[in-house]
Amino acid sequence: MTAALEIQGLRKSFGQTEIIRGIDLSIGRGERHAIIGPNGAGKSTLFNLITARFPLSSGSISLHGRNLQGLAPYQINRLGLSRSFQITNIFPKMSVFENVRCALLWAQGYRYSFWNMVSRSRALTEGAEAILDQINLLQRRDLPAGVLSYAEQRALEIGITIAGGADVIMLDEPTAGMSHSETDYIVGLIRTVTEGKTLVMVEHDMGVVFGLADRISVLVYGEIIATGKPADVRANARVQEAYLGAALEADH
Amino acid sequence: MQSLEKTQTRSDGGVSMKSAMPWIFSAVMLVLMPFIFQSNSAITIMNQMAITIVFALSYNMLLGQGGMLSFGHAVYMGVGGFVCVHVMNWEIFGSIPLPLLPLLGGVFGMILASMVGYFSTRKAGTVFAMISLGVGELIAACSVIIVVFFGGEEGVSGDRTYGIPFFGVEFLSQIEVYYLTAGWLLISALLMYLFSRTPIGRMANAVRDNPERAEFLGYSSRWVRYNSFVAAGFFAGIAGGLFAINYEILTEENLNLTTSGSILLVTFLGGVGVFFGPVVGAIVFTLLQTVLSLETEIWSLYVGALFVATVMFFPSGLAGVMQLHIAPIKLGTWRLLVMPYIITLVPAIICILGLSGLIEVLFHARHAAIGETEMTLFWVTFQHTEILPWVVFAVMAVVGFWLARKNAPQMMDAWHRANKPDGADT
Incomplete structure (x- = not known):
């Protein structure tokens, strides 16, 4: 079985500085994979390279065995990879419902159609409402997305990310800046909406990481120093030294 | 739940009595207006208004719906109009019914937009604005270079009455032209409204708000912008065709930056965030332009002041203020x-x-x-x-x-x- 996401020899430099220094990573289908590491380790950069937000310097990335070299973000999305952003990235002036509906359009085969009325499609309306129900925003349906609370916007961001039915979901710090109860809510949400899908997430909250992930990769200074099951990573001496010891202490 | 969902779907824009009412009301008003304002000058003003409305609505497909600030939209109206006025001078015009002529203007506006849009819609924002300005200047400059098509300084004139009579109507009088223009106004406005309700129209809003996020939803921002741009070119061309029929002459003035700038002013004055905003803007602006200019020589000073006041105090425009109420x-x-x-x-x-x-x-x-x-x-x-x-x-x-x-x-x-x-x- 080919891996959902296969990364080989990935490197990225900004000018003289090499941010990603040779990453090899294979994420299996249906796996929940967390990427952790100290600030500035290149976690978000790795995300941006996989989704073609930035061009890579060398190496290769393949999705379900297909090389993503030279593809634009929208083409990668059409192959079944969807992502959220570290900084909330929604359509602030459009209604909450409209945000989700736009996320459904391509997946439902509307493409660049100018001969269908969106409001006449039951599948679109019901699909969008089902997602809103799932992310608990049905009550906020008609509000402009920009006026939602922070946690609600994060939930909407996840809703938009999963709406298109992509089977590889990438979440960049989904619980950043949230209170404990909000974090619990988002984690529960992530657990249900990514059922049966491949999940790749960057996360700082160790409670979330160890509760949710099947496997963990530790990224330090652009290199993966360990990959494995949570217990193995926790026990790894290099990880303890480089990052986890301090992070776990801070968490308690 | 079943009934709730139905009403929700309807209120969202499906065909219902509620959503059709504004259109029926507008159609009735368009029919009745010449009976209320009977003088020739009033009808002339209303024709000008109708053309400006079509043009402004088409401009708002870019600015309001797609987030593209264009400084050269007059070009597409002008070129559509020039084609129409040339056709009036050809032999073949004798076999074309006049009411179909604006469609030809639309097609040519669309062709030009599909060529310019190919490179101008790569990016929105400043890049798009600068390219639109450059192309606008370029084509306006062409008017004195390519005299065959643009007729140099005196422009190109034609005679609309040479077409074959349309159900016995020869369009000799202003009132006949009014109904032709009003008919096109209604059709164009309805089509532009419906466009905004299609998947591509919805995505135009999404790309306006956040082009990067739209890319991660499977849509190429550039291609979404391109589609809006071409559609806007089509309706601008229709406005050009209507202009050709009304005035029977097109000059460099129809292409230049002044015209492009004033349509931005009209649209912003009316309100870019609301579909009917440009309609309000076009009505108010045309009234100011025609009625106020009879009263004072410095009418444009007042229009300018009104524009500045709108930008400063009511950025959502006149229609936005109405909507607040x-x-x-x-x-x-x-x-x-x-x-x-x-x-x-x-x-x-x-x-x-x-x-x-x-x-x-x-x-x-x-x-x-x-x-x-x-x-x-x-x-x-x-x-x-x-x-x-x-x-x-x-x-x-x-x-x-x-x-x-x-x-x-x-x-x-x-x-x-x-x-x-x-x-x-x-």
Whole structure:
């Protein structure tokens, strides 16, 4: 079985500085994979390279065995990879419902159609409402997305990310800046909406990481120093030294 | 639940009595207008209005719906119009019914837009604005270079009555042209409205708000913008065709930056965030342009001031201000607003009239022919050398300003109360 996401020899430099220094990573289908590491380790950069937000310097990335070299973000999305952003990235002036509906359009085969009325499609309306129900925003349906609370916007961001039915979901710090109860809510949400899908997430909250992930990769200074099951990573001496010891202490 | 969902779907824009009402009302109004305003000049003004509405709506497909600020939209209207006026001069025109001519303008507007859009819609923002400006200048400059097509300085003229009669109508009189224009206005406006409800129309809004996020939803921002751009070119071309039929002449003026700039002004004045905003803008602007220009030579000064005031105080435009009042009307609290509006806005109007009076007297004193001191303003005839008119206008301006300023907090307070559901009690 080919891996959902296969990364080989990935490197990225900004000018003289090499941010990603040779990453090899294979994420299996249906796996929940967390990427952790100290600030500035290149976690978000790795995300941006996989989704073609930035061009890579060398190496290769393949999705379900297909090389993503030279593809634009929208083409990668059409192959079944969807992502959220570290900084909330929604359509602030459009209604909450409209945000989700736009996320459904391509997946439902509307493409660049100018001969269908969106409001006449039951599948679109019901699909969008089902997602809103799932992310608990049905009550906020008609509000402009920009006026939602922070946690609600994060939930909407996840809703938009999963709406298109992509089977590889990438979440960049989904619980950043949230209170404990909000974090619990988002984690529960992530657990249900990514059922049966491949999940790749960057996360700082160790409670979330160890509760949710099947496997963990530790990224330090652009290199993966360990990959494995949570217990193995926790026990790894290099990880303890480089990052986890301090992070776990801070968490308690 | 079943019935709830149905009503939700409907209120979202499916065909229902509620969503069709504005259109039926507009159609009836368009039919009745010439019976209310019968004079020839009124019909001429209404024709001009209708053309400006089509043009402004097409412009708003870019600015309001797609977030593309264009400084060269006149080009697509102009080229559509030039093609139409050329066709009027060809032999073949004798076998084309005149009402179909704007469609040809639309097709040519669309062809030009599909070529320019290929490179201009790569990026929105400043890049798009600069390219639109450059292309606008380029084509306007072509008017004196490619004389065969653009007719040089005197432009190209034609005669609409050479077409084959359309059900016996030869379009000799203004009123016949009015109904042709009104028909196209209704069709174009409806099509542009429906476009905004299609997947591509919805994605145009998404790309406007956040092009990067749209890319991660499977849509190429560039291709979404390109589609809107081409559609906008089509409707601009239709406006051009209507212009050709109405005026039977097109000149460099139809392509240049002044025209491109004024349609931006019209659209913004009306409001870019609301579909009918450009309609309001076009009506108000055309009235100012035609009626005000009869009264004063410096009408464009007042239009400019109005534009600046709109940008500063009502960035959502006239239609936006109208829309803000839907909530108080629905809540039934609008009565709270009546008195505060009167005591603030009447002095404000007096202040504006006083200021414009001062400007007019000053303008007359500086620019009238030597020895001519008599002038008429607000139906009163006086000498600009007298001191009294200066004093009266100055007092109007100062007192009006003072009163408006004094009562403005009251108006704001009433506004806040009117927008609360329990407004009357607090």
